[in-house]
Amino acid sequence: MSDDTPLLAILVQRLSERAVLRDPEDQARYLSDWAGDRLGMPLAVVRPASTAELAEVVNLCGEHGVAMTPQGGHSGLVAGALPASDGSELVISLERLNRVRDIDPVNFTMTVDAGCILETVKQAAAEHDCDFPLALGAQGSCQIGGNIATNAGGLNVLRHGMMRQLVLGLEVVLPDGRVWNGLHALHKDNRGVDLKQLFLGSEGTLGIVSGAVLKLVPKAEQSRTALLGVSSVEAVIDLYVLARRGCSDLLTAFELIPRRCIELAMEATPSLRDPMDDAHPWYVLMEVAATGPVDLGVMLEQLLEQGMEDELILNGVLASSESQSQQLWQFRESMLEGQRLRGEHLRTDISVPISAIPAFVTQATEVVMAASPDCEIIAYGHVGDGNLHFNILPPSTLDDEAKHDHLHALEATLFEVLDGFDGSISAEHGIGRTKQAAYLSRLSPMELELARGIKTLFDPDGLMNAGRILPAR
């Protein structure tokens, strides 16, 4: 492991001693992701400090036939950026490519290195009264390059779209070490096939993004948050349509939260108190935000009034201050911690058409409960994106291995229900290794052929993040 291969010796010589981590202790933090369920063993971890160094590393790997694992902030959930456990793959960390290259508050764009942390990017934008609107739980550690490779989603998709909608230009090191400069800061560009689209969401299998031009928006000057108690998922969907129509394009969040999540949040954060004096089967956490002269208070009040009149809303809390709003959002964050405290459980990030959410939740709940009467279902998500985290806590009576197998079987059951709604097994997290079998089994032969063809076109030697999304050759 610490024995130098010819490649490592050359890398140390070309880059520097500190750019190549060979000591297992130094490597540790590059070998697990946020999910924590996998560990790999790399050949080494290399940390280039510029696009030129990155290109040299990729080029050398090609010459030596060494497989590469590009890595951002290791906050992935599908083991896509973790090295295999056989010591064959070189982890290429982008963390030293962390420069904000340029901000243009008139063009509403910024150009950044791929290793910039999302939070850093947001702060740099804020200094110009702008916002980079991608918002994720992991924003303090995830990197822009990873956000691009996985086409990240998060809490603001309803208003501002996914990463694909927020990227205007890319700089990419191709698997053969050539650098593609597509760093155009153009809001509109129709010159032939849009190459950058291929790198968005392909999880580093076609090349390593080294830089990007991102789209900014004016920083919101005001926002209002409400937490609403609702009797059924059907009513939540009716309320969503009302909100889309009543709040123009100023709706920033519309989150579905089941009662059980409110309880999990209070378990995880004992300072949280039940938000209303009565309990409700479902809650909606919604937010509107604006710049300029819009009375968001009136907007939300009118919506709530209408929702109550239509008997969609049973009760509600309208935050009247920034700290009250943060308290409402605390439920959304603490409920994740509450789930984590329960140990291994099934995490999913599926999507269906928004209109199908009620039928899907009903049918999936029935089927899963029939298969495993003692499990607990936690279904929450981003209603406006049709994106649900339909998660399952296993019966606590099972031992670790039995739990794992049980959850795996339940996932297959759940995905079969999903197929009936033409849903997606991965709306956000991607395929990586974890979702590969479920993904491949649903791919048509034609789709597999085209996906393989694109992979081969960009990476004929199959060294770039091999075995993710598609099987290694």
Added chain:
Amino acid sequence: MSDDTPLLAILVQRLSERAVLRDPEDQARYLSDWAGDRLGMPLAVVRPASTAELAEVVNLCGEHGVAMTPQGGHSGLVAGALPASDGSELVISLERLNRVRDIDPVNFTMTVDAGCILETVKQAAAEHDCDFPLALGAQGSCQIGGNIATNAGGLNVLRHGMMRQLVLGLEVVLPDGRVWNGLHALHKDNRGVDLKQLFLGSEGTLGIVSGAVLKLVPKAEQSRTALLGVSSVEAVIDLYVLARRGCSDLLTAFELIPRRCIELAMEATPSLRDPMDDAHPWYVLMEVAATGPVDLGVMLEQLLEQGMEDELILNGVLASSESQSQQLWQFRESMLEGQRLRGEHLRTDISVPISAIPAFVTQATEVVMAASPDCEIIAYGHVGDGNLHFNILPPSTLDDEAKHDHLHALEATLFEVLDGFDGSISAEHGIGRTKQAAYLSRLSPMELELARGIKTLFDPDGLMNAGRILPAR
């Protein structure tokens, strides 16, 4: 021409007599586009009435080695959908694939055949109080399939994005006649490489789109329009930033119009009167739109007040009724007619970073005027997209051929200036045949290799809209 080739005989047999147009008179309307500058001569025009028929046509063309020209509403501007003049290409018109398949006002989506006319789609959406936000001059004749193939832009890009942002799913007949069903109605989907992105903007060179799932938005309940007089392009850009910040995401249009265009509009539509009692070098036509309780009047008034205080706005008209608003938009439409009345001129659809618009306009005007002191420059466009139509009316003293050559030379001069700003020679209209030479000369060898590789992967025999974007092999 009317002699049947084996392919035509089979097509008549498999489809029907009326599906195959062999008579030159019947073919006439398929042989010119909106620009009117090219005429082709096809093998025949075939009009399949279903995806299955379309697939059969494509399959048969493959068997007989016949090149195909997919065609929508022939409103293109780069000769991309016109057949070559040697009688070798079969025009495949999508006009009979014109069914609205489904509308889901809860999911805010609709599923349509590719041959649906944009206006029809917008009307169908309106029946459910929704809008399909793409808005183009040609919307009464252009087809959704063409909008997808060319990644259409238009007047609403600032608020709702280009066609790429408005498509959730596609059904495509591949060059080998297989049908790819990617008609998912999912707002979020992260399963591997997003194949549909390749068909968006590739101008029918990778396959023929036969159906699509489109994203809808709630229909705006109110809008306000203003026409503002401004002293310089610099001031227009400052005003744009002010408007982006002062109007939240409710800004729908922000159009730059030079004084000359106001005059051209009044020439074309004599009923139009000068909008203000004084003339200004530049005008901004802006619009805000909303659903729900937002006071757009107050929003615009505050913006205008601030713009006047900052000495950005010299004078302005705020429409106080729908008909007054239409009258302001009439200038935008009539100025196009006014240009057309002037005969052949150079039409461009370039883009630069928004912050570079003033410097670009200054430099391009200087360089063009130095090269051709008697020409007239008409530079207008969508400021929020960085997209300018920097058009040139040639000296009226030149004869037709000299005019043509002169404009061609001026285009090359203009594009060289554009290169200095890392701009795009085609922000909207695409490459087709007309822009091919300028496109190819700016492509890096690596980009050409990748573009060719993708083309070959999808269309190894090179029969699908051959010679558009990339040269035919």
